Amino acid sequence: MTEFYYYQQKRISESSALSYLITLERFFSWLVKSSNYKGTQVNWFDNHMAIRAAVEDYLIYQMGCKLRSKENFQYVIMTKKSPQTINHFLAAIKSFYKTAVHLKLYGFQNPLVDANYNISMGSFNSRSMRYNKPRLPKIAGTEIPSNSSYRSQSDSYFKLVANDWKPNIIADIDLPYIIYRAGSEVRWSLRDEVIIRLLFETGARINEILELTIGDYRQRVNQYEIATLNKGSEKRRIKFLRFSQDTLKLLIRYINGERKMYAHEKNSFIKLSDNEVIFLTRRGNPYNYNAFYSQWSKIITHAKLKMNIHKTRHWFVTNMIRNIYDTSSDSAEVERKKHELINYMKWKDPETIKVYEHYFNEALFREVHENMAKKMQEYEQEYFKFPHDRELNTMQNEKSLDSLLAAENIEWINEFYKEME
Template sequence: MKSSFREEKVSWNDEPQAVNEAVRQYLLDQMNCKIRSRDGYEGVYLTKKSSKTVQLFLSAIKGFYKSMIRLKNYAYANPLVGLEFSQNNSDQHGERKNRPRVHKEAGTELQTSFRKQTDSYFKIINEEWVPEIIGDWDLPYRIYKAGDSQIWKLRDEVITRFMFETGARISEILELTVGDYRQRTDLHEFAATNKGSYKRRIKFIRISPETLKLLIRYVNSERRQFAKTQTKFDSLPAQEPLFLSTRGTPYTYSAFYSNWTLITKKSGIRLNPHKARHWFVTSMLRGIYEQSNTTAQIEDKKKQLIEYMKWRDTETLKVYDHYHDEQKFRDLHAKLQANYMKREKEYLELVKVHSHNELTESCSLKLNNEEKQPWLNDFFEGMEM
């Protein structure tokens, strides 16, 4: 990053004002952002040309200077931290030290008043969190097939099916206990934690009858090879975790992710486990529209989905709604294109039978009839606006 401050080249260990100017120039020239100076900080506005890594870039620099200050290699205050914030909020601490909070639109965390502010000198003003849409309807089956080809453990197959069938986070699935199953009256449901619920079981998740059979088979066979308690599913203590590692300890995310990556990489599929949650929501919304007859039914089922997912912010679903609207147009467009191709073939067949003049006269009659329809003329006039 080559920048100048007061006609001199900026080095990483220069005073904060010089470093900030270098970062500012880079955001403008290399990352296509717009900058607006405010009292005590710089407002960063993302444009259509802005890099997707702006937040990562700023966080990396801030982290770098934190390390340099800790190692006593940088003699000034962190240039990426606003001086005014440091003075006014030095005694406030976050409830999740050294871990970033998710945007409020994600609907997963309660807001705290002081976290509405950030200590960053460069503040991204118009950043928007957008959930990812997964529209590949065959995605789960591709993963299942990949797992079978790699001869995966029954444990990992059951967990993967849980992910796609329930929409639960992988951490929520791995925390399930035998008691979570017994707590529900429905045979295919489990009580589960939710992000920010502090281990309290405040929601439930549902699986298919086939996955329940696989789970019981896993607990009664593969799991018993590593468990200290050799009793079967119906007799296991309530506090027993459903999924165990080969050492007989609770199965962790890092262990699962290692096996997951091995399966997906060898099969040519690069997929983060969390995307199964997005696939679930997209598929559920599609089903809601396909199986509802009225707008009232659609809205009622959407409310049920929001409650099931335990979203704190109901606006989250609107992004998936937008995707469904686009998909409906794609389906309409595809049908129209199919009709165009069919009509083209019919026309070519007619050409073989009738003369060109006869066809031209027939088309003119049709156009003249259409011109007599006022609504069509109004529609074409609207297109010109």
């Protein structure tokens, strides 16, 4: 696992490598305690058939999934008991054995890969390619389109079914303050206070905050904004974060105080160079995910919560949408503000916001339904209090309707009634 971790650090972000490591540690611990293949315990270096059997048991008994067998692979079906981390687990274990095979630490094929995939795809490709000739445009209709279904298939032995991403809806308005209080009680550093406040106020990912530099702040004209990278932006600062006046005061106090104590370059904010990283460890090195995660875990445990760092982002979006609906005067203003939020979050798929909106649509329906139920209760009490008067009113209303229809002689209504019969 150490070899895997250092190998992956060069290829993916440190936070992703660490999260893979934590997921693998759980699986391999279970492997030692509870695995069984043909009457014996499974070791991580056993043949691929034994590892597949162990992964199947882990998915079923530990992660609450159902499996459907196909000829050369398995469909993994999530249930209500399954956590939302199934895809992450499958990606981690597949990456581990891919690395182990590459480093010659594992002597069998990757258990998480369908060995027959390339063969079947090769025969498919041969029917859809014109060798030594340029591909004709789709309108020609002479060959299978380039976006045929085979391109969306995976070489994974375990294929997750209906893996639609669904964000967590975190509607507890008090959540940040619960964590702030817990942080204060465990005597968090000013550095960690600023970072956690930025997480809740900006909706940023943790790596977007940890990698902030002095130049990122100077790049923005507005004093309550700071430029930052975005996922997949190749370290380019293509987005910005906006925070409160109180957090800005804490940030400046941290840079000129606590940070200055541990920094190699002991300058105040004005004299620091643009490439200086804002958040540092006590050794004066850039503050990384591993170091912050240990502090975050301590605070969350003290608050008696089970919450990963990324949920601060879900909380931010949930409350931004709530505020959009609360402060908008009409539907046009709602749509404009939603568009601004999509741009701010830099979502690749604008449809992401609809999953959050679904929560608010349900909440709105509950409110409407409660009002209707309240009115029904009032009418019920009134009816049983004055039943004779209500019956007379109903009869009079029916008579007036009949006279109106007779007077108007509306043909389309007569036809409508006939259709209903």
